[in-house]
Amino acid sequence: MNQNIEPKEAFPYKPPTEEIKQKYKHIFQLTEPLPPRFFKTLFDKIVALIMLAIATPIMLLLKIAYVIEGLLIPENSGPMFFYYNAVSAGKIIPKYKIRLIKEKYIDPEGAKRHDWIAFSAEWTPDSRTHVGEFVKKFYLDELPQFWSVLKGDMSIVGPRPISVLHYERDQAQGNVTRSLLRGGLLGLGHINKGTSEMGNPVYEYEYIDQYLNRSSFGLLMLDLRIIWKGVLVIIKGGGH
Template sequence: MRVHSAQQRLIRGLNTNTRRNGALRQTGVAALDAVLITVAAYAAYTWRFGLGFVNDTFGPSGTVWAYYAIPAVWMALLAACGAYSLHHLQTGMVEYQRVALGSGLFAGAIGISCYLTMYDLSRGFFVLLFLIGIPALLVGRLARRRVLMHLRRRGHFQTSVLVAGSPAHIDEVARVLRREKWLGYRLVGAVTTADIEETPSGLPVLGKVSEVGDLVHESDVDTVIFAEGSFPDSQHFKRMAWELEELDVQMIVAPALTDISSERLSSRPVAGLPLVYVERPQAMEASRWSKRAFDIIGSGLLLLAAAPIMAAVAIAVKLEDRGPVLFKQTRVGRRGEEFQCLKIRSMVVDAEARKAELEAQNEGAGVLFKMAKDPRITKVGNFIRRFSIDELPQLWNVFRGDMSLVGPRPALPKEVAQYDSDTVRRLDVLPGLTGLWQVSGRSNLSWDETVRLDVYYVDNWSIMQDLSILVRTARAVLGSSGAY
C-alpha cells in the first residue's frame, strides 16, 4: 500500500510548514530573549544610576558598553547551554533549567572577569540586572509556551507523524496524541506488521514497517514514532535508524512504559545495550514526614487566611434556611481507614434522603454521583460550590492528619466497595483537598481518566508536583472550570 498522491502533497505541505515553523520558533524565542535582556539591562542601568548613589567609580559614562554587550554575551551562553534547542523547547522543565544554567554561567563569568581584571563594576547594577533579567526570561518562556499550546490546540504549528508498531500499541500512542493536542502532533497514519486497512481505533494503515523509508520519502513525513511490535530484533531497529538518518527524519521510540514520570527514569548504556532503569513508585515517600510537615504548615496558614471567608459563608448558610452550617460525611482515607470529612453545607438539610430519587439522572463518571443542575443545592450552596468554598473546612481534616493538601479525593465507602484492583491504588496515600484530576478537568473527565491521573499521582509523587498542583488549583477554582 502507498499513500495517495493528493495525501502525499498535503503531508508534504504540512511538513514543509513544520520545518519552517521550527526555525521560526527558534528565531522567535531568541528575539523574545533579546528584547527581555535588553529591557532588563536598561532597567537595571536606569534604576541604579537614576537613584543618585555615590561612591561608585563605575558610573553612567562607563556603563554604555553593557547595554550592547550584555544581550549578545548572555544569549550566546544561553545558546551554548541548549536554551534554543528545538528538543528543549517542547515540554518539561528542561527549557527553564537551561535558561537558569546559562544565566548563572553568565553571572559567574561577569563576576570572575571583573575580579581578574580588577574592573570596578557597580554591585547595584550587577544585582539588579539578574534580579530583573532571570525572572523576566523564565516568565517570558512560560508565556511563550502557554501561547504555543493554545495555538496547537487550534491546529497551528503541527508536526505530522507516522506511528509504527503492533495495532494495539499504535492505538495506545494515538490515543495519547489525540488527547494531548497541545503537543502539536498531527497523526497521518500507521505502519504495522499486520495486513490490515486500519487499526481498531480507525487510524489508516499506510503500509508495512519495512516500507517506512519509502513512505517518508514519498510523503515527506517529519517524525516517526516506533511503538512496541515495530521490529523483530535490535538489528532491524538499527538499520531503520540508518535509513531515517539519511532522510532527516525525527525518530521517537515509545516503550511499553506508561504513566511514569521522567524523574523515575534513567537510561544507562551497558555494553551497547541502552537499559532504562525505573525507580520504584513513590507511594511510600508520599507518606513520610516531609509531606506531613508540608501539610501541617500549609493547612495552618490557609486556615488563618480562610477564616474570615468561612465565617461570612457560615452566616449566609445559617440565614438561608436555619439549618446546620457544617456537613459531616464518612469518607475513606489511606489504607481504607474511615474518617469524618467536613464541608460547609451546600445542599438542603434532607439532601441524602432525596438522593435515591435522583439516581436515574446521575451524570457522574464511574462510581461518582454528579449532577450539573442538582435540585438539592441551595442558593448559597450554588455559589460556594462554584468556587470550592464549601471544601475549606477540610483544611482542618488536613491539619488533623485525616487528609493531605494534595492527593486523590476522599471517596465514599460504597464507592470504594466498587473499586477494581487498579483503582484501589488510590488508597495508598492520604486523600487530598485537591489533586491532579481536579486541575486537569474536574467534573469534565471520564472515570477512567480520573483513576489514571490519581494513580499517576500516587506512583510519581514529589513535593514539586504538589506545589504545581496547588498553583494550578487556584487557577482552576478562580475559573470555576468543571465545578458543580
C-alpha cells in the same frame, strides 16, 4: 434514599486499563499504605494552619449568610457543616463539608450514619440553597477539609477521598490508589475537573509512581505545580 438514583457525576472514576496495569505493575503489588514524606507532611501542616486562619472569617460570613437565608426562606435553614464517611489510605475518615442543599433533600437516617448517599442531592442544582449555590461555584464547601489535613487524615495533594460506597466500587473495578495514599484536596486527576480527562485513573498511578521515585523535596515541587493548577481551576469557578 434509593441507591439507584445516585447521580453518575459523583463517581467518574474508571477502572485501570491493561496499559496502566503493565506500566505501573509495581504499584499493584503494594499491600500497605505508603509512608509519609517529610517535606510533603511539613508543607501540609503549615498550609493547613494558614488556610484555616484565612478560612475562619470566610466561614463566619458564610454562617451569617446561611442564617439570614434560613430566616427569609425557612426551607433552606439548617446546619452549615456536616460530614460523611470517606476513605483515605484505606482508612475511614470523616470528610467535612459545608452543606449545599436543602434539608428536605437529605435522608435523615443516612445522615445519622454519615452515609454519602444521604447528601448526594448536592449534584442536583435545584436542590441547592442560594448560599449553597455560591459556595459550590467556588469550591468553598471544601474549606473544612483543611482541618482533616491538619489532623493528618488527608493531604493537600493526593487522590480524592471518596465515600465508602464509592471506595468499595473503585476497589472492585481494580483500582488500588486510595488504599495506598492519603486522600488529597487536589490531585493530578482532580485538576482536570470539567474535562473528559476527569476520572482517568492514569493520573493517580502517575502521582504514586512519582511519590515512590522522587526525593522528599522533589515531591514537594510536584505538589506545588499541582496546587497552582488547582488554584487556576478554582479561580475559573463553575463548581464541577
